[in-house]
Every structure is written in structure tokens, then in C-alpha cells.
Amino acid sequence: MIHSLFLINNAGDLFLEKHWKSVISRSVCDYFFEAREKAVEPDNVPPVIRTPHHYLINIYREKIFFVSVIQTEVPPLFVIEFLHRVAETFQDYFGECSETTIKDNVVIVYELLEEMLDNGFPLATESNILKELIRPPTILRSMVNTITGSSNVGETLPTGQLSNIPWRRAGVKYTNNEAYFDVVEEIDAILDKSGTTVFAEIQGVIDACVKLSGMPDLTLSFMNPRLLDDVSFHPCVRYKRWESERVISFIPPDGNFQLMSYHISAQNLVAIPIYVKQNISFFETGSSGRLDITVGPKQTMGKTVECLVVTVHMPKVVLSANLSATQGTYNYDPVTKILLWDIGKLNPQKLPNLKGSLSLQSGAPKPEENPSLNIDLKIQQLAISGLKVNRLDMYGEKYKPFKGVKYVTKAGKFQVRT
């Protein structure tokens, strides 16, 4: 299936290659570079590129292109999903997935790639198993390794791969048994000029951090499971119990993982926590424009809106911005043409406002369209959909675990058209 993998950075340097079958010359990447050049923006590179003898399927993540070479028919999503899994594994191992970390840990990277695919077919992609096979680097361990001269390859052979619970490693032991669940909801919305909602929906995920000894069997239930419109689960969740009883029953992997993601559709009324009053205008003459943005709370369920950030992708002709903010700081980057206004906490008594003038390139025609605003925000202790975890029960083990649930609401793709 997957024949080879090339990692290419933003500047177009090929810095790592790996072949699972016979070696394919890196000249095959020329077709990719061609497409890359044509696309201008890295985001616009087509994910599937055809060359005379191969097909290149690529993803772009963290400023790195993961380019895989395919020779025969294969579901493209299969490859894309796998490449993302590779990137996630790197992130998991090295904290971040960047060119520097990959180069620094080149040995582990090769070991990982070797374990993850056999003859181009995924073999071990579960992080629990990989970590048993190849231990992630830590400062302490690399120190110890340097002194004792040992390697990072796990000493014991992994066992999880062979079990029927391939996502959990065996023999887990903790002194403090704890299970934390974060319900994170993101609001995707498009608001139009007048502030009416064009489109809104909620995407939620439940991230879990489970540190429990032995083989615990957990059951998580909700107060209002009917709210959930569409769900997808980690492989550990038993579909049948969800379908019949609407509870999530599972044997968790050890450590951090995403238990489920869900969707609450536009049909239900989605609460929009803030409103934005804006007025951006460009004058016909004088190469200038005005900008006036005010943000205020709308439906916040009595909670405070935090980490409020407004991002505006200005038209190319805008040279600089001379603004004043009543709260927070603003920054205009004339190279990327991005105006960033970091407001912080939203104070309902004194609404934050950003006002001032924009100067345009002289002689250039005024921009056709006003730029849209992208909003970022965070509300602690609130799931905007109203979803509530009812209880968590544990079977199969005797100890009493510490349990915790946290709710956060964030803005996802939240856009205000102007």
C-alpha cells in the first residue's frame, strides 16, 4: 500500500525519507514540488497528485509535508488518516512535530516508522503499544542512556499487540488511581453582517486522562444523552451498549486519549456566547479606511468569556493600522496582513472596543470586500450544549479511583462576515 514516505519542509527541503518496499528515487518528489509551486499557499496543494508511475498523497501539518508514494489503487483516506496518525505519534513522542524535533530524534523516528508499517500496511499505530516497543525520549532517560550506553528500545517485548485489548498495555500500576474527563465543545458558526446566525453547530470531544491500575472496565453515562446528534468513538468503546442503553462502556487505554467526539447539529438552537458590532469601511479617496469593532456578551449562561481574540485577515492593500483599544492589545503584521486583537477577559460592564484608521497603499483601488473576523474565545466550566456527565462507574477492579469532569467551551471556526 504505502510504498515510501518523504518529509519535506516548508522551504522545499526533503529532510527524511523512508521506504517500506523497494527504494523509490526521491526524484519522484519533483512532481510534488511542481504542484507546490503552482499552489502558492501550502494549504492549497492538492492532497492527491498523479505522476506517470506513482500517486503522491500528501498532508500538510506543522509546516511539514508528509508525502507518501502509492503505486496501486488504495482508498486515499486510508493513507491520509495514516499519515495524520504518524504526525500525531511524533507529537506524542517529542512534544511537538516539527522539523527540528524530527531531526533531533531521527533514530526514534525511523524506529517508529518501522514499527508502524509492515510492507506498507499499518501494523502498530496504537500509542500504548508503540510506547512499549520504543520508549519516548525524556531528558532523564537520555541522560541515563548517555551514561550507561543503553538504547531507547524497550527492554520487554510488548504484549498489548497480542491481546484482544490492543489499545491497553498490560500490567499498569499506579499508586494514585485517577480518571479525568474533559468535555470540550467548540462552536462553529458563521454570523453575517447584521449579526444574525447564518450557520452554527457544536462539535464536542471528550478527552480523557485515565491512570488506573489493572484492567478497569468503565461506564460513563450522561444526564441528557439524547442531545448528541452524531458520535464517533475510540475503538475501545462498545458500540452495542451505546446503541441499546446510551452509555459509554469501555476498557480505557492507559494515559491520555480522546474517548469520543460528537456533534450537535444546527437544528437545535445553538447559543452564541458573544455578539460583535463592527464597522469597517474603506474610503474611495485618500487611501485610508476606518475600523470600529465592539464585542459584547450574548448568551454566556452567567459565565465569563476568557481568552477572547479577534483576528482579521486584511486585504492586501492595507499598509498599516493606527488603532486604539479600550482593552487588551492589538498588533498588525504588515507582511501577513493579519490584525490580531487580544482582548483577554470580557467585561460585561465595560465592553472592549477597537477603533481607529487604516492606511492603504496609495493609488491602489479600494478593496471590494470587507475582511471577515475570526473569533477565538474560551468559557470555563460550561458546555454550551448543556451536555452533562451523570456518573462514572468502574468494574473489574477493587480500588476506589479519583474521578473528575471538566467542561470547557471554545470557539471553533467562528467567523463574522462584514
Add this chain to the structure above:
Amino acid sequence: MLGMSANSVSYNEQGSVESGVDAAQENRITTLLGWNEDLKEMLESNKESLKLEAMKRIVGVFHPKIKNLKKLVYVYLVRYAEEQQDLALLSISTFQRALKDPNQLIRASALRVLSSIRVPIIVPIMMLAIKEAATDLSPYVRKTAAHAIQKLYSLDPDQKEHLIEVIEKLLKDKSTLVAGSVVMAFEEVCPDRIDLIHKNYRKLCNLLVDVEEWGQVVIIHMLTRYARTQFVSPWREDAVFDENSAKAFYDSEEERRVDQSKPYIMDPDHRLLLRNTKPLLQSRNTAVVMAVSQLYWHLAPKHELSIITKSLVRLLRSHREVQYIVLQNIATMSIQRKGMFEPFMKSFYVRSTDATHIKTLKLEILTNLANEANISTILREFQTYVKSQDKAFAAATIQAIGCCATNISEVTDTCLNGLVLLLSNRDETVVAESVVVIKKLLQTQPSQHSDIIKHMAKLFDNITVPMARASILWLMGEYCEHVPKIAPDVLRKMAKTFTDEEDIVKLQIVNLAAKLYLTNSKQTKLLTQYILNLGKYDQNYDIRDRTRFIRQLIVPNEKSGALSKYARRILMAPKPAPVLQSAFKDRDRFQLGTLSHTLNSQASGYLELSDWPAVAPDQSVRNVEVVEPVRLPCIYLVFKDNVKNSESEENSDDSNKSSSSQSEKSSSESDSEKKKTLKNKKPQQQKLDSKDSTKLVLKGSYDAISSFPFSLECYKLMRVLMLLLLFCLTVSPVPVTTPKSSILSPNLLSDLQGLLISPTASALQVGVSPVFVPETSHELLHRMTGKGLSAQYRFTRQPCIYGNSMVSLQLTLSNSTDQALENIHISEKSSTGQNIHRFNAIERLEPQASVTVSMGVDFNDSTQAANFQLCTKEDEFSVSIQPAVGELLLPITMSEADFTKEQGKLVGMNESSATITMTPENVSSQSVNRKVVSVANLGVIPSGQENIYRFSGKTVSSGSLVLVSVVLKDPDAVITINTEKTVMGSMLLRQVKTALTNSGP
């Protein structure tokens, strides 16, 4: 490899091994992996000293983590197998041996590496290894075998027939671990052998949910193809489903069927597939969701399709690349079935941050979804897009508006007016695109829109984009009769600027001139001639050609023939309106979710989805004889390797997951299907499969793999590496002291026959009592470290009562404290791979008292120490037992003739020998016998010749024959050891040699 070579440190420069110990781990690994040239040269050199030095170094590299050695060597080999074939070839015999390792993971990775070595010469070896692994007890090894099938097939397609046999066998496998991989192999090797699937169809459907996610994708795609050949179409051709009523899911299926005049009854197997794939729509893996969606699209009755919509829309939240593929598939679906995605229309609204190709696809889908009811919403949305800063996207939106306008006649006028407004847009691309789209729209109904043409003529001066100008000119010419006054005026203007126009515009000017000349020659005759003259001398030969052609066609003269009579009919022929249609119209010829669909052209290896058969093929082919499971008496077993895991892997029952791993023993049941195979093989281990049906898993007895003739040179190379690995594996903690003679014994270079490992003959008798039992005991735990508890062990040399493959040990525990020790036992969790039979816990050991207990350890025929924890009530002590190689044997007796016969079979690689000088007092037959049996637990064979002494035994775990002979040739003696366990052989040789050279008792 890039990074590798950069990091690589030449080992030579690092000096001796000892100083290299503190080298950074990175260097260590790269040195190991990037096996550098010097080392290779040294190994290949003729000088023995150099070779020895090289080996020492390698041992040095490996020394700190000798346990991982095998794994590391594998990693290295997989990486460089193809580039350095010779080197890879060297290792093959090692892998052959590792294929019989008691640890399933070692077996699996040995097979994985062996099959990755892309050297045609080893194809037969691979074939044998795959066949053997396919019957392995461990599902993980069988999974690896399935992977190896594909590798072998790509290396040598001639093996297809044999491989299909293996695939057939593996398809019957009931383990979820194997299913995905074997179906992958099936797809690669013999996708047309649908007949192999019949019997396994239901099993695959039932296993599907538990298979790992990547396997699910492959199985679902295969089952989609299968189902299309086996079931009749669930789509009724005569009835068109009302899409809205299809959602009325309250009426049950049965009622629906009754309603239909010609009832369609779905094959239960067809239903089974649909039912079992449905929960996978909830998978977190986007590829799985897509696979299920395409399965429903191609197989499900139309009214059940709606369930995939939500899941597909959910995928749109995922990464950019995932969105791209999913949107493409939705685009294809939305052409055929608008109703599916209409409720989710808003999910396809474009955001300014989307990538261009995503925007275009969303636009495509919105256009497909447009109907009378929602067109106003969509058009309003489009208005926003037209103003986008991304001009390419704005242009695409205009195209989309054009599409909507032609598809929905109600809005044609609205769209046209909107487009005309856009003509005054400041941006050229927008204007140009509008003109082009308007041109297409007007072609459909030109008569009513002469004012639009007039308007365009007015704007003509401001438009600079050539394509747009050309389009307007074409419109003028085509409909010059609707705008009789303006057209000649436009031509006049164009005549002035003709030389400055782009080629495409020039051609249209010539066109316009010709048409006007035919319709209105009075006003335009001179203008036309002027333009034709200009065109005649143009730089572009297309234009010159066109001009000459037009002139001949329209201006009648003597030379022009009959053609000019028809000039008007030729030029002014009514032209059909262009059809504006989706670019995804023809993509439905490909299976959804495939690469071919994405590319819209057939990718290599694409398998066509067949049409539904008119009549369903025989359903009974899928029947599997269901036989009542026969209960066999429960057999309790002890597993060699990790009990817990092999236990739980077979256990797919959810409720048992948590508890099963704790139980250590399981009963075994069998169904009759498996019983047939039982007759052929000796069941060594049996275990329970706790799923509904039961099965008996047979451990394929590791019959020896016979080897194949190689060239002599190849054999030499192999020998070197094998010795090297042998060295690494056995000598680990011991300093390198082996004399040169043993390594380079000329006997090793015997012919290839030596590679042949034959199974042990049956003519030998086992169970002879040991000739000599040494009284010496070894210290296990000193009383100082044991806080008063001391322990000593000795080998009893008796067959172990706890298990056939165990070595029997006697443990003497004594308490030297002044308090009683309680609950002395061996901790359960501590064993390191070896299987240990623990002694029963000693409740209480009085002060100064001692107790003797016996235990059994399965060393797996290796001298690796068995580590375990000796525990008392308060403390835990880590102890280890390191067996001498001679203790891993059991004596057997045989006749002298048998001995010679067996010895004849174990030559070549399996033979190691050494020559020593005997001290005079050792020469007597008694002392030779005594010395040999004190070193190793062997039986003495009565010898007919005076100067030859023979001893025989077998290894405890695997029962391999070990033959020792000592031939005295005064004053020298030749010791020869024949065994297929070459590692043990060489170690034993060393010990016998030391014993015989030492004087004393």
C-alpha cells in the same frame, strides 16, 4: 538514511570497545545500524585475527542490552536488506532458527525480516517459512505470515498458486488479528478468487467490529465487491423513491415489502453485511467511515442510505485533506441523490479560511443541491462569495451561478440580472467570468435578451480581459440581427484597435466581420475588407489562415467554388447551447472512496465493481456446516510464553475482557472441523477460545526447516555472519575468550548438506537415569544479601516432573537469622520469559533450620539466566539461575550403529569439533567418561573401539539430539559434537574441552 549517514561515526576512530562504552546512545545505535564498511571489510578478510577483532567489537556494541540484540539486528536488516543483499543473505539461517523461537514476537519479527529480504534466491525458504507460520499457534505470527505472503508475491509472482493455498488456510482463521491482513493479501494476490470468500463470508461479517481499524477498511472494500457479485439488486428499477417519504422510518420493513407489488426479499447474508457494518460509521478513523459509506452507497436499498449522511458530514470537521476526499465523494453522491445532503446544506457553506480546492468542492456541492426551494438561500450565499478576495474562487462562484441558472429555469432571469451587475465590477477576472457565463446563458434563449447584449456592448470599452472581449464579440456576431445598429459600430471600433488585440480577440474580430458582411454588407463591406487585409499580414499564422479562409468563403470571385454559396449557412448556422454540468457527473463510474474516483481516471490495480447479477448465485455456498461442538475433557496447560496475552487475544467476548487475563489456565474444547487436523499433528498445546464457537488451536510442531542449495560462496558468507550472531547471542556476559580454532574450524566449511536439519529419528530411547549426578551446589542467595535467608541450588539431572521441557532443580533454603521466616515463595509476576514451576510456599522456616524444595525451569535450551523474585513475608530478593549448558540435556541411550547414523545426518553446520592434547592421566577410558558426564548430562554409549568414546543426549526443551564423541589419537584427542542446536554445541564443546585438558580428578 539521510540523517543516519550524517550521524554515523566510524567505529574505528572511536578506538577500542571499552572506551566506546560511554559513547552517546545515538552513536551506538547508528554504529549498529549503519554497520560501517570497515567492519564489513574486517569480517570478510582472510585474516583470522581481523575477523575476531570485528566480532569482539560487535559484541561490545551489543553488550549492554543483549536482550534487545535480536530486535536491533532485525531493524538493521529490514532497512538495508535490499541495498546490501549479500550481507542480508548472511543472516538467513539465523532467522530460520529464530522462526522456532519460543517467543511469538521473536518468531513474528524473524518472519517479518526474512520476508523483507528481497533476494530471489531465498524464495523457497520464505515459502516454507510462510507455510509454517500460517499454522503457528500465535495469531500474531499468523498475521505476520499474511503480510509475508504479499511480500513474497511481489518478489516472485510465480509462487501464486502456493500462496493462494496459504491464503485459503488463513482465511479460515477466526482470530480478529489475522482477518485484516489476510484479506489484504487476498486483495493483492488473487482478488478474483471470490470462491475463497464464500465459506468465510459470514465469519468475516461477524468479526468485523473487532478487527483493528486498518483491517476493517480492507475487509469492507473486499466485501463490497463480493456482495455485488452474489446478491440481487435491492434497488427497484420501476419505482422512483420519494426521498422525503424514505425517511419515514416508522413503518417497519415488513410493511414496506407488503406494499410492493413485486416483493423484493433481501438475502439474509446481504442484510447481515449491512447490519454489521453500520456501527462502524461511528469509528474515529475517517477511512473506516468512508468505507462503510461507500458500502452503503453501492449495496444498501436507497431508502436506507440516509444514515450515512450524518457521518460523512461529521468528517468535514477533520483535517483539510480528509475534507477534500470526503467532499469529492459527497459531490458525486449529491448529483444522484440531492435529498441526502439537502438538510445539511449549511455545512457546505464556505469559510474564508478554507483552502481553494475545498472551496471549489463546496461550491460544486451547493450547486448540486440547489433546487427551487432553496435556490434563494444559495444565491444569497453566492453573493457573499463573489466578493471574496480569492479571485479564483469568485470566478468559480460565477460559474456556479451560471449552473444554477440553467438548471432551475425560475431563477434564470434573476441570475442573469445579477451577472450583468457584476459586469461593472472592478475586478477583471470577475467581469471576464461573468461575460463568459452570460454568453453561455444567452445562447439558451437569445431573443429576449437583446438589451443585455446592448449593455455588454456599452461596457466593452472598459473590459480588458481577452477572453471576455472575445466572448462579447462572438455574442455580437452571433446575434447581430438582434442588435443591428450597435454591431457595425463595434466592428468599427475594433478595426481601429485590431493590431493591438490579443490573438483570441483578433480571431473573433474576423469572425464578427464575416458575419456582419453576410447580414449587413452595405454598412460593413469596407470595414470587413480592411480587417481582412490587416489579418492577412498578421504575425500569427492562425490568424492569417483564418483571414484567407474567410475571404475565400464570403467574397465571391471566379476562383471560389460552390462553397461561397453556402457561406451564410455555414457561418450563421444555429448553434446548440452549451450544457453546463457538474464536473462530477461522470465520476460515478468509479467505486466511491477509491483513488480512481479521486483522480477521475483508472488507477493501476483498480478493481471494477461488477453489476448486480440478474439472478442471485447459489446462496448455499456460504453455508458452513454447523456441527455441535464436542466437549473434550478439560486439559490444563501451561504456556511457554506469556500466558496472559495469548490468553486474552483469543478472547473476544467483551464481558470477559477484564477477567480473562487473570486466569492462567484454561480448558480446551474443539469442534469437529478442527479435529480432522488433529490427527495429523501432535497437539502440544491447547487452549480455549471463549467465543461462541470453540476451537482448538494446534501448535504446529516445529519441524525442522530444510534448507536449500546455495552457491558455495554464499555459504561462506553465511557462515561468517552466523558465527558472528552466534557469538553475540551466547557469549553475552562472558568476556571473549573463545580460541580461534573453534571459530574457524575447517569442519564448518563442509558441504551444503550440513544445512539440512533432519528431524530426530525415533530409534532412540529416552528416560535413562543419569550416569553421574554432581553434588556441587551453586549459590542462589547469600545470607548477607538475603538478610539471613540463604539459598543454594543444584541440578538433579532427573527428568522434571512438572513439565517435559523443564529442567529439574533442587533448592535448599536455610534461615541463619534468629527469627523464623514466614511465607517463603517465588513471586508470580517476575519470570523473564522462562516458564518456572514454583515450589509451594513455605509457611514458616524456623531459625537455623533449612528446607529442601524442588522446582522446574524451562530454559528453552538457552543458557540465559532465569530471573525471579524470591520472597519472604517482608522482603523480595532478585535471584537468577544460570545453567551450565550441560545441565540442559537429558541422557539417552542408543546403539553404536544408530549413533553413527544420527551423526551422519548432523554434519556441516551442525558439527563442531576441536583437537586437544590430553594429559596422560586422562587417557584412561574411565577418566574420559567421568569427565564428560560430569560436565554434561549425557548417556554413555558402549563402544566397540577402544579409542573412541561416544555420549548421547537430548536437549530438555526441544528434544534435539546432542551427540558427543571423543577420539583419542595419542597424544591428541578430537572432540566432535553434533547437534542442530549449534549454539549449544559450541558451548558444550568448550566445556568438554576444558574438562579434558585439565588434569586432576
